[in-house]
Amino acid sequence: MHRVGGVRRCEPSRVGAGCDDARVRVLGVDPGLTRCGLGVVDGLPGRRVRLVHVGVATSGADLDVDQRLLLIERRIEEWLEEHAPDAVAVERVFAQHNVRTVMGTAQVAGLAMVAAARRRIPVALHTPSEVKAAVTGNGRAGKAQVQTMVARLLQLDELPRPADAADALALAICHLWRPAGALGAPQRPAASMTSAQRAWAAAEQAARR
Numbered sequence: 001m002h003r004v005g006g007v008r009r010c011e012p013s014r015v016g017a018g019c020d021d022a023r024v025r026v027l028g029v030d031p032g033l034t035r036c037g038l039g040v041v042d043g044l045p046g047r048r049v050r051l052v053h054v055g056v057a058t059s060g061a062d063l064d065v066d067q068r069l070l071l072i073e074r075r076i077e078e079w080l081e082e083h084a085p086d087a088v089a090v091e092r093v094f095a096q097h098n099v100r101t102v103m104g105t106a107q108v109a110g111l112a113m114v115a116a117a118r119r120r121i122p123v124a125l126h127t128p129s130e131v132k133a134a135v136t137g138n139g140r141a142g143k144a145q146v147q148t149m150v151a152r153l154l155q156l157d158e159l160p161r162p163a164d165a166a167d168a169l170a171l172a173i174c175h176l177w178r179p180a181g182a183l184g185a186p187q188r189p190a191a192s193m194t195s196a197q198r199a200w201a202a203a204e205q206a207a208r209r
Contacts, residue, residue, distance in 0.1 A: 028171030033104030037164030089175035
């Protein structure tokens with residue numbers, strides 16, 4: 001374990017060594033065209049959660065939309081390659097008053113889903129209220145409350161910032177505790193999963209029934 005940007009991080013290469021074998025790893029994606037929150041969390045036995053990495057993918061408003069999407073997509077691909085999650089949890093996009101904003105958000109959500117599908121990684125969608133309820137117990141919690149609870153659950157020394165990053169971590173934690181948002185059965189061959197991952201896959205399928 002060591003610190004990255006003021007928060008503790010478990011090296012992917014050390015998972016199974018200094019870290020814990022019996023874990024399920026989730027990449028949370030809080031989609032956005034200007035800032036896309038990305039957070040990787042390991043779920044451990046006993047509902048414990050541990051931070052792996054957190055950050056944001058950004059694109060400048062001065063660029064054409066296709067170029068902005070390309071920048072975000074490349075960052076998501078890099079995170080998938082580096083952290084090899086067992087599942088990807090994406091915030092379910094709802095209509096907003098600002099049509100331009102919601103279109104960009106939906107486009108980025110689609111990029112994350114396609115990138116995961118390309119690697120045969122299961123994808124889940126979770127609503128904002130579902131995520132808030134999972135981490136705070138209140139489906140109407142504000143962003144500050146979500147940040148505080150995420151920091152507490154992950155035993156961080158400081159609040160994860162910006163809010164997009166905290167939301168991505170909250171999505172990952174939500175999926176670890178409430179996997180019912182899974183879109184389909186696990187796509188990886190059972191033989192390639194650990195016993196913990198097979199148990200998690202069975203829970204995801206049961207939650208969809």
